Amino acid sequence: MDRRQAADACLFEAIVLACDDALLSVCADGLVSSWNPAAARLFGYSQSEALGMALPELLPQYDPGASARDAGASPGLSTQSFARDRAGQLLPVLVSRTPIDDPVRAARGWLLSVHPLLARSPTAPGRPPHAYQMNVYESLVECSDDAIITKTLSGVVTSWNPGAQRMFGYAAGEMIGEPITKLFPAERHDEEEIILQRIAQGERVEHFETVRLHKDGSRVHVSVTISPLRDASGRVVGASKIARDIGERMRAAQAIWRQAHQDALTGVPNRNSLRQHLQLALEQAGRQASELGVLYIDIDHFKAVNDSLGHAAGDNLLVALTQRLRAALRSSDVLARLGGDEFAVLLPVLDDAAHVHTVCDKLHAALRQPFAYAGHALHVSASIGVALHPRDGDTPDELLRRADLAMYQAKRDGRARSVCYEPAMDQQARARLLLAADLRRAVQHDELHLLYQPVVRCGERRPAKFEALLRWRHPGLGLVPPGRFIPMAEEAGLITELGEWVYRRVAAQACRWSVQHAAAPQISFNVSPLQLNADIDPTRGWAAHLLELGLQPRQLVIEVTETVILDRGPRILERLRRLRAEGFQIAVDDFGTGQSNLASLSRVEVDYLKIDQSLIRKLPGDARKLAICEAVVAMAHRLGIEVVAEGIETEEELQKVQEIACDYGQGYLFARPLEAEQAVRCLQQLPEPPQAD
Ligand code: C2E
Ligand code: MG
Numbered sequence: 170m171d172r173r174q175a176a177d178a179c180l181f182e183a184i185v186l187a188c189d190d191a192l193l194s195v196c197a198d199g200l201v202s203s204w205n206p207a208a209a210r211l212f213g214y215s216q217s218e219a220l221g222m223a224l225p226e227l228l229p230q231y232d233p234g235a236s237a238r239d240a241g242a243s244p245g246l247s248t249q250s251f252a253r254d255r256a257g258q259l260l261p262v263l264v265s266r267t268p269i270d271d272p273v274r275a276a277r278g279w280l281l282s283v284h285p286l287l288a289r290s291p292t293a294p295g296r297p298p299h300a301y302q303m304n305v306y307e308s309l310v311e312c313s314d315d316a317i318i319t320k321t322l323s324g325v326v327t328s329w330n331p332g333a334q335r336m337f338g339y340a341a342g343e344m345i346g347e348p349i350t351k352l353f354p355a356e357r358h359d360e361e362e363i364i365l366q367r368i369a370q371g372e373r374v375e376h377f378e379t380v381r382l383h384k385d386g387s388r389v390h391v392s393v394t395i396s397p398l399r400d401a402s403g404r405v406v407g408a409s410k411i412a413r414d415i416g417e418r419m420r421a422a423q424a425i426w427r428q429a430h431q432d433a434l435t436g437v438p439n440r441n442s443l444r445q446h447l448q449l450a451l452e453q454a455g456r457q458a459s460e461l462g463v464l465y466i467d468i469d470h471f472k473a474v475n476d477s478l479g480h481a482a483g484d485n486l487l488v489a490l491t492q493r494l495r496a497a498l499r500s501s502d503v504l505a506r507l508g509g510d511e512f513a514v515l516l517p518v519l520d521d522a523a524h525v526h527t528v529c530d531k532l533h534a535a536l537r538q539p540f541a542y543a544g545h546a547l548h549v550s551a552s553i554g555v556a557l558h559p560r561d562g563d564t565p566d567e568l569l570r571r572a573d574l575a576m577y578q579a580k581r582d583g584r585a586r587s588v589c590y591e592p593a594m595d596q597q598a599r600a601r602l603l604l605a606a607d608l609r610r611a612v613q614h615d616e617l618h619l620l621y622q623p624v625v626r627c628g629e630r631r632p633a634k635f636e637a638l639l640r641w642r643h644p645g646l647g648l649v650p651p652g653r654f655i656p657m658a659e660e661a662g663l664i665t666e667l668g669e670w671v672y673r674r675v676a677a678q679a680c681r682w683s684v685q686h687a688a689a690p691q692i693s694f695n696v697s698p699l700q701l702n703a704d705i706d707p708t709r710g711w712a713a714h715l716l717e718l719g720l721q722p723r724q725l726v727i728e729v730t731e732t733v734i735l736d737r738g739p740r741i742l743e744r745l746r747r748l749r750a751e752g753f754q755i756a757v758d759d760f761g762t763g764q765s766n767l768a769s770l771s772r773v774e775v776d777y778l779k780i781d782q783s784l785i786r787k788l789p790g791d792a793r794k795l796a797i798c799e800a801v802v803a804m805a806h807r808l809g810i811e812v813v814a815e816g817i818e819t820e821e822e823l824q825k826v827q828e829i830a831c832d833y834g835q836g837y838l839f840a841r842p843l844e845a846e847q848a849v850r851c852l853q854q855l856p857e858p859p860q861a862d
């Protein structure tokens with residue numbers, strides 16, 4: 170060694186001795202070969218104790234060889250790790266290593282510089298200076314449910330807590346020394362570089378939501394906060410990362426999103442979502458000056474499926490018909506379920522307004538094939554209302570409301586059809602609303618009353634019975650026909666109250682006539698299917714009430730329309746059977762207006778069949794209709810049912826009715842509906858010229 174070399178050696182030794190960082194060297198076999206005073210302070214071992222110790226006793230998680238495998242690691246690069254001191258406490262440190270030649274074994278050893286990351290707290294008596302503080306940090310890290318990870322600035326993992334193991338499936342031994350990108354899905358590899366750049370600049374990345382991979386390949390949704398790790402001089406040397414599993418929160422958020430936007434049963438968008446689609450489509454149509462269409466769809470008689478086959482059948486049908494409707498539309502069209510049996514379609518781009526009719530035809534056709542459910546073939550049709558933008562409205566609410574109005578018109582026009590919105594529908598709807606409000610007051614204000622139309626036995630000219638027909642004398646509008654206010658009462662939920670009022674009046678009238686006449690005429694009265702289907706059976710007390718009045722139920726005939734028997738649920742049929750068992754007679758009204766089906770008469774026993782006036786009107790000129798009616802009458806007679814022909818206006822019609830052997834006739838030819846006093850006056854002989862309504 171020359172003088173200069175000797176001087177250098179002295180200088181180096183002085184530096185090593187004075188250095189604040191622990192400096193130690195290890196041979197290729199990992200045993201400590203040199204030790205400076207700072208190392209003695211940090212680890213608590215004197216030089217003579219330390220020499221020959223195995224490195225893992227001092228730096229249990231640090232392997233200089235593994236550290237060297239860090240991609241891009243430069244010789245002096247720091248790695249965060251833990252130093253174990255004489256008392257067994259772990260202290261976070263930054264370790265940097267430089268390879269040195271071990272001339273004795275001709276192999277590589279390491280010079281390690283160990284820099285404590287935490288300043289030592291003032292010495293507490295009887296306790297190593299940093300022990301308590303370390304215990305707290307360590308147990309926090311150990312117990313945390315969050316993954317707490319540290320890594321170098323090149324992204325190599327330097328520590329890995331049990332929370333990280335639980336979250337990602339890897340044990341500490343499998344991750345320390347490995348690149349953190351091992352946890353990154355392929356499409357997220359870029360994230361690490363961006364994060365590390367920000368960390369290197371001393372920035373903190375907070376609550377960054379992303380996806381990582383579990384050891385088993387599954388995806389873990391995490392919220393990550395990453396902070397720079399600095400050495401005692403303030404230099405950024407790595408990053409600490411706290412990752413929280415937000416999978417549960419994401420699933421909850423997705424469930425909330427679905428609940429807010431998707432119909433739970435059918436999976437298609439719900440009303441809320443449709444309005445958003447519609448809003449966007451309107452904005453786009455505004456920019457492109459194009460048209461769009463909104464269809465409001467209501468499934469006809471859907472309630473009957475629920476009532477007769479149960480809710481499971483109803484749900485099943487809704488799912489199946491949603492699929493058919495969806496398949497009939499373009500992928501850019503939006504099908505939404507608005508609730509119950511109501512759907513809507515948004516046609517966002519209409520090249521030609523006529524296209525909307527093609528779509529409606531396709532939707533009707535899609536429902537035409539019957540649906541199979543538990544051995545039943547369910548026939549379904551829909552009423553569709555159409556509104557177009559810009560012609561019928563500019564906002565989602567306006568378009569939906571107008572399409573809805575048009576749909577109601579389609580229902581009134583006989584269902585299974587599509588109707589386009591017209592401005593008059595708004596006025597009609599407003600008038601209906603006002604009228605419905607008035608109707609609520611009509612009962613209390615004594616504006617309702619009954620007229621009685623004679624029903625005559627064929628061949629006779631005097632009333633055999635009467636049909637009670639409801640009239641509403643509106644204070645401002647005059648006489649409102651029942652064809653107008655009965656459906657309104659049904660829609661407004663007033664029909665049970667109204668029906669009960671009719672029953673009570675009819676019973677009182679029957680009572681009066683039975684006092685006045687030895688052979689009091691029977692009175693028939695109309696009962697709405699909705700009234701018969703009410704949750705609390707409104708007909709329960711009728712028989713007992715009649716008995717109290719000294720009347721037999723047989724003096725009254727309950728008229729129900731054909732559709733009640735055809736497609737209403739078991740509840741109505743049961744009630745009708747009970748009423749008949751109590752002695753009431755039952756008439757099927759308006760026979761021939763629905764899907765006439767004599768087989769339906771086998772579902773419940775009835776006493777009368779009333780052939781609708783539309784059929785009677787066609788009898789004289791139509792031999793086929795005549796033959797059909799004749800067959801219907803013959804069949805009814807074989808079932809023990811008497812037949813009433815409704816709406817006879819001419820002698821010709823009466824003659825045909827008699828030819829086909831109808832039992833009774835009713836119509837203007839005999840008399841119009843009459844006031845009760847007038848009706849009773851003509852019991853012996855009908856007045857010659859028909860009276861006014
Ligand atoms: P409906 O039960 O079929 O009653 C027969 C309808 O035909 C009555 O009309 C009657 O005035 C009319 N009519 C009778 N003969 C002739 C005729 O020769 N020519 C013509 N063109 N019409 C004739 P109205 O009174 O307007 O009643 C219409 C419908 O309203 C009834 O049809 C019935 O379904 C319903 N309705 C009437 N009163 C009540 C009621 O108290 N409760 C319920 N739920 N519905 C009722
Ligand atoms: Mg009737």
Ligand code: MG
Pocket residue numbers: 758759779781782815
């Ligand atoms: Mg009728």
